[in-house]
Amino acid sequence: MASLKFDSGPRTGEKVPLDKAKVTFGRGKSCDCIIAHPTVSREHFYLEHNNGKYFLVDQGSENGTRANGERISWIELKDGDEIKAGPFTLVFEMDKARTETVELPIIDQTPKHCGRIKRGRKRSTSPLRMYAPQYLAGIEHFSGPLL
DSSP, rough: EEEEEEOOOOOTOEEEEEOSEEEEEESSSSOOOOOOTTTSOTOOOEEEETEEEEEEOOOOOOOOOTTEEEEEEEOOOOOOOOEEHHHHHHHEEEOOOHHHHOOOOOOOOOOOSSSSOOOTTTOOGGGGGOOOOOHHHHHHHHHHHOO
């Protein structure tokens, strides 16, 4: 799970897990993470997890929200991005397990031939034959035809 880590102030080193689709930050008691400081708005910013990406969204805070030194209204976050609200600096940390490549199982779907194979004819060497038909059907459902 991704998190924000306090990089300055009395909470230095503390991590805030981003375990919900939307995690709010500010000095208000209704926020998921309360940052008690007069330069931080009641609802200063929130982080939204949507479609595998994380977005930082300013809530119209009076003093603004900065990402990597620039004032933003919203931005897609990348691992290591710095967020500044009031005097606090937080660092976005991506979940290392999610950023690693997932190796898919390879299932040989090559048809078994009965009888003789005629010389001079080659079998199809399509890379798609390595995957289960159910897997390919799922990919086509969301992305359209593969070839």
